[in-house]
Amino acid sequence: MKTVFELSSPGRMGVSLPELDVPAAPDLPAGLSRGSEGKTGLPEATEGQVLRHYVNLSTMNHHVDKGMYPLGSCTMKYNPKLHENLARIRGLSGIHPLVPPALAAGSLELMYRLGEFLCEITGFEGVSLQPAAGAQGEFCGLMLIKSYHESRGEPNRNEILMPDSAHGTNPATATLADCIVVGVESNEFGLVDPDDLRRKVGPNTAAFMLTNPNTLGLFESRIEELTSIVHEAGGLNYMDGANMNALLGIAKPGEMGFDVCHLNLHKTFSTPHGGGGPGSGPVACIEELAAFLPDPAVILEDDGGYKLCRKQNSFGRLLAFHANTGVLYKAYAYIRTLGAAGLREVSEIALINANYLKAKLGDYFDNPFDNGPCMHEFVLSGDRQAEQGVKTLDIAKRLLDYGFHAPTVYFPLIVHEALMIEPTETESLEDLDSFIEAMISIAEEAEEKPYLVTDAPVNTPVLRLDEVKAVKDLCIVEPVRSVGQAPGEGENL
Amino acid sequence: MSRFVPNGPAQREKMLRAIGAAKFEDLLEPVPEKFRLKEKLQLPEPLSEFELTCEFEEFARKNTGADLVCFMGAGAYDHFIPAAADHILLRSEFYTAYTPYQAEVSQGTLQAIFEYQTMIARLTGMDMANASMYDGASAAAEACLMAMRITRKQKILVAGSLNPGWLEVIRTYLKRDDFEISEIPYLDDGTLDLAIASELIKDGAAAAILVQYPNYFGLIEDLQPVADLIHEHKGLFIVAADPVALPLLRSPGDAGADIVAGEGQSMGIPMSYGGPYIGFMAARMKLARKMPGRIIGRTTDRAGQTGYVLTLQTREQHIRRNKATSNICSNQALMALANVIYLSLMGEKGFREISSQCYHKSHYLEKKLLEIPGVSRIFGNTPFFREFAISFPVSSIELRDRMIEHGFLAGIPVVELGEGAMLVTVTEKRTRDEIDRYIGAAAQVCRGGSA
Ligand SMILES: Cc1ncc(COP(=O)(O)O)c(C=O)c1O
Numbered sequence: 001m002k003t004v005f006e007l008s009s010p011g012r013m014g015v016s017l018p019e020l021d022v023p024a025a026p027d028l029p030a031g032l033s034r035g036s037e038g039k040t041g042l043p044e045a046t047e048g049q050v051l052r053h054y055v056n057l058s059t060m061n062h063h064v065d066k067g068m069y070p071l072g073s074c075t076m077k078y079n080p081k082l083h084e085n086l087a088r089i090r091g092l093s094g095i096h097p098l099v100p101p102a103l104a105a106g107s108l109e110l111m112y113r114l115g116e117f118l119c120e121i122t123g124f125e126g127v128s129l130q131p132a133a134g135a136q137g138e139f140c141g142l143m144l145i146k147s148y149h150e151s152r153g154e155p156n157r158n159e160i161l162m163p164d165s166a167h168g169t170n171p172a173t174a175t176l177a178d179c180i181v182v183g184v185e186s187n188e189f190g191l192v193d194p195d196d197l198r199r200k201v202g203p204n205t206a207a208f209m210l211t212n213p214n215t216l217g218l219f220e221s222r223i224e225e226l227t228s229i230v231h232e233a234g235g236l237n238y239m240d241g242a243n244m245n246a247l248l249g250i251a252k253p254g255e256m257g258f259d260v261c262h263l264n265l266h267k268t269f270s271t272p273h274g275g276g277g278p279g280s281g282p283v284a285c286i287e288e289l290a291a292f293l294p295d296p297a298v299i300l301e302d303d304g305g306y307k308l309c310r311k312q313n314s315f316g317r318l319l320a321f322h323a324n325t326g327v328l329y330k331a332y333a334y335i336r337t338l339g340a341a342g343l344r345e346v347s348e349i350a351l352i353n354a355n356y357l358k359a360k361l362g363d364y365f366d367n368p369f370d371n372g373p374c375m376h377e378f379v380l381s382g383d384r385q386a387e388q389g390v391k392t393l394d395i396a397k398r399l400l401d402y403g404f405h406a407p408t409v410y411f412p413l414i415v416h417e418a419l420m421i422e423p424t425e426t427e428s429l430e431d432l433d434s435f436i437e438a439m440i441s442i443a444e445e446a447e448e449k450p451y452l453v454t455d456a457p458v459n460t461p462v463l464r465l466d467e468v469k470a471v472k473d474l475c476i477v478e479p480v481r482s483v484g485q486a487p488g489e490g491e492n493l
Numbered sequence: 494m495s496r497f498v499p500n501g502p503a504q505r506e507k508m509l510r511a512i513g514a515a516k517f518e519d520l521l522e523p524v525p526e527k528f529r530l531k532e533k534l535q536l537p538e539p540l541s542e543f544e545l546t547c548e549f550e551e552f553a554r555k556n557t558g559a560d561l562v563c564f565m566g567a568g569a570y571d572h573f574i575p576a577a578a579d580h581i582l583l584r585s586e587f588y589t590a591y592t593p594y595q596a597e598v599s600q601g602t603l604q605a606i607f608e609y610q611t612m613i614a615r616l617t618g619m620d621m622a623n624a625s626m627y628d629g630a631s632a633a634a635e636a637c638l639m640a641m642r643i644t645r646k647q648k649i650l651v652a653g654s655l656n657p658g659w660l661e662v663i664r665t666y667l668k669r670d671d672f673e674i675s676e677i678p679y680l681d682d683g684t685l686d687l688a689i690a691s692e693l694i695k696d697g698a699a700a701a702i703l704v705q706y707p708n709y710f711g712l713i714e715d716l717q718p719v720a721d722l723i724h725e726h727k728g729l730f731i732v733a734a735d736p737v738a739l740p741l742l743r744s745p746g747d748a749g750a751d752i753v754a755g756e757g758q759s760m761g762i763p764m765s766y767g768g769p770y771i772g773f774m775a776a777r778m779k780l781a782r783k784m785p786g787r788i789i790g791r792t793t794d795r796a797g798q799t800g801y802v803l804t805l806q807t808r809e810q811h812i813r814r815n816k817a818t819s820n821i822c823s824n825q826a827l828m829a830l831a832n833v834i835y836l837s838l839m840g841e842k843g844f845r846e847i848s849s850q851c852y853h854k855s856h857y858l859e860k861k862l863l864e865i866p867g868v869s870r871i872f873g874n875t876p877f878f879r880e881f882a883i884s885f886p887v888s889s890i891e892l893r894d895r896m897i898e899h900g901f902l903a904g905i906p907v908v909e910l911g912e913g914a915m916l917v918t919v920t921e922k923r924t925r926d927e928i929d930r931y932i933g934a935a936a937q938v939c940r941g942g943s944a
Binding site: 003005008011020021024025028029032034039041044045053054055058062063064069071074078079084085086088090091092093094096097104105109132133136139172176181221223248250252256270272276277278280294315318319320325333337341342343344351352353355358373405406428461462463465467474475477478 | 606893
């Protein structure tokens with residue numbers, strides 16, 4: 001499709017603005033000014049043209065409201081429509097973050113209560129709603145842990161232990177927090193090997209970072225043993241709570257020996273992903289860590305008012321303002337809509353849906369870690385199909401032809417040709433059955449007509465895209481062209 | 494059964510049978526008995542759609558600050574948002590999609606973000622931009638880390654006129670024993686003290702100088718001498734730019750910036766009590782491979798048609814893990830879409846008009862306030878944009894509180910600059926009538942409140 005820049009014609013405009021109603025001030029000094037001819041290169045198009053352009057673009061997207069999105073680890077559940085309206089109520093969306101707290105009492109009350117809900121759900125005492133996404137929550141958690149060790153005179157503790165199945169943000173966050181990653185091996189059941197953990201902990205252990213259920217969708221059954229090993233060595237336990245959709249009202253991280261965890265509101269608590277964000281990654285923790293939480297924290301005062309204050313030993317600030325507040329509004333709405341029984345139902349059905357898919361697909365795809373029930377997701381291997389020359393990437397692309405989004409592929413790294421499938425609780429049995437049919441028919445195609453799979457996708461707005469070329473012939477901005485110039489003749493600004 | 498969960502008792506039973514489980518609890522076998530919750534979570538009883546709407550309206554009513562006329566800024570601004578923008582943001586196709594990992598069914602998101610990258614690059618005068626960072630402050634912090642990676646130096650010089658909240662975020666991201674942050678003070682006119690900067694930079698240890706443009710006090714700095722200074726000492730020049738000022742100002746790229754980071758809230762995103770906003774980051778092309786965050790690239794499909802994909806992914810955490818350029822994964826993609834729609838609607842002329850009205854209206858207010866006895870400038874004649882620091886003859890905290898009674902959010906007290914110092918912002922949304930009433934109310938408070 002043409003780019004928005006190609007719609008441009010001098011003089012068009014997509015807005016009407018009031019006339020300047022005050023006397024003009026003297027111009028900026030020439031040296032500081034872009035100059036009256038200094039163009040910004042923005043397009044000139046009418047409102048209708050702009051709308052049509054982006055509406056047409058939008059039709060090329062797959063999305064949850066259109067069809068199933070079984071992207072493992074991402075919890076692509078339905079996003080309630082009401083929440084979009086609520087977050088847009090003017091009193092909530094139109095308020096400046098630096099107004100005196102008494103003038104933002106509604107937002108603060110909501111934030112305070114959301115914090116309490118999240119503590120109850122996770123079994124912790126302290127909470128910060130500030131982190132903008134899971135990865136920033138991880139950074140926040142590790143900063144709490146580092147502050148804790150420093151406050152106890154152990155600044156040397158800088159090793160973060162994590163299994164080889166960890167999400168990429170875990171090791172990347174450890175680096176950002178100036179820590180060293182120490183890998184812990186998984187055993188033949190896909191669970192952390194306690195003996196290896198025992199070998200790896202020591203006087204430099206800052207924390208053990210674990211996703212539970214882990215990235216294979218398996219609950220770490222020996223969790224008590226694992227967290228005790230770390231505690232005995234003087235370290236703390238961090239839970240990556242990206243998979244909390246499996247545990248709502250079922251179990252609490254705070255009771256399993258974890259000291260801190262983050263939650264992804266944009267997964268478990270139904271706030272939309274927006275094509276890659278905004279998210280929100282609140283962090284909940286034990287009392288001993290709460291003193292270090294980021295600035296500001298929402299406090300309930302004796303007179304019933306709310307205020308924002310800096311905790312005495314706060315490690316600092318992660319964002320310019322309080323949080324991705326608009327996302328918090330939606331997560332609050334979700335918890336208020338469901339209540340305790342509704343949240344438990346979410347996890348129960350998430351587990352049933354995942355186990356149902358696992359059971360139905362077991363005959364057609366390899367499942368290297370099938371030793372009993374999975375939690376909210378599971379990981380298949382495309383090894384069997386790979387032998388026929390059909391890779392997991394091909395299976396993913398073929399699913400697009402059948403109208404489904406693909407599972408997460410090639411993650412976790414400990415499974416060959418991994419296909420990580422998370423249906424979520426908002427898929428109906430009928431839709432799950434259609435997905436199963438599609439997967440089975442792709443498995444059959446892989447045997448009988450592999451080219452159908454390796455040529456996929458064919459029913460999508462574009463065919464398979466060349467990622468190697470995208471890197472080699474890097475084109476990441478639209479070149480500026482003057483009228484009459486042929487494509488490619490232009491130069492970058 | 495909630496309205497979000499379609500599988501009720503009938504389906505449940507059928508599915509459990511297919512799984513080979515007698516009851517749901519069988520699926521919890523891997524969860525040790527002692528960790529299985531015996532009691533329900535202690536949460537309030539569920540609300541219906543209607544009841545929840547009422548509760549939210551009550552929250553909104555308690556946010557009385559939203560009804561006041563806003564002259565506050567300091568990183569979040571009350572700008573006009575065209576109605577058409579939200580119609581695009583509310584399209585399920587955009588907001589209920591995930592990160593565009595499967596490019597063939599994500600061309601909408603991918604092309605829109607490619608266009609966003611282009612607009613940010615053009616506005617800042619840079620070669621390329623990423624998509625996106627969490628907010629302006631974290632983008633500035635990531636820009637510092639990027640400069641340190643590129644130069645292999647471990648010191649950052651930060652203008653003392655940087656937004657203090659942003660400085661705090663930078664300090665958090667750079668909190669390591671081997672990293673050093675030094676502040677370059679500003680002169681009486683609010684611009685950077687270049688003499689001290691030259692001293693601080695002499696040892697050649699600085700990875701970068703970071704300057705805000707316009708700075709925290711709304712003042713417009715001449716970037717060129719700073720660029721020359723840091724380049725002479727083999728460091729990079731980071732500019733934290735306000736995009737709304739850029740249609741009027743010499744672009745950071747033209748003035749020698751190597752990395753430009755900033756906050757995109759002003760371009761079509763509501764203030765929403767602090768977020769979600771969006772951090773942007775732009776750079777010279779030769780630095781593209783060191784950038785954090787997502788980058789979209791153009792390519793072709795098997796039939797030679799143009800299409801878009803996530804590119805330069807080997808920088809990112811899912812591939813490079815502990816050696817990645819950043820840990821960022823989910824970002825603020827939908828806010829990038831808000832920016833690109835806003836900028837498309839505004840276009841060349843509209844965005845320049847917005848910028849120019851902010852400039853003229855803030856100057857009008859400043860000029861009129863100076864007519865009130867006892868009100869004075871803090872930074873002399875230094876040019877400013879949209880926001881200015883001014884000194885009142887009463888305590889600025891008192892003024893702020895009294896102005897609330899008159900219906901105004903008068904500004905942000907900056908007591909570091911003096912007891913009466915206030916940072917005041919005027920966007921294009923403020924009408925002459927509102928500005929004149931502000932002046933009247935401020936004059937009244939100043940007259941009566943000198944005690
Ligand atoms: C297991 C796990 N951890 C961490 C993250 C990072 O979360 P975010 O993308 O919100 O930064 C993700 C999400 O992709 C995840 O699946």
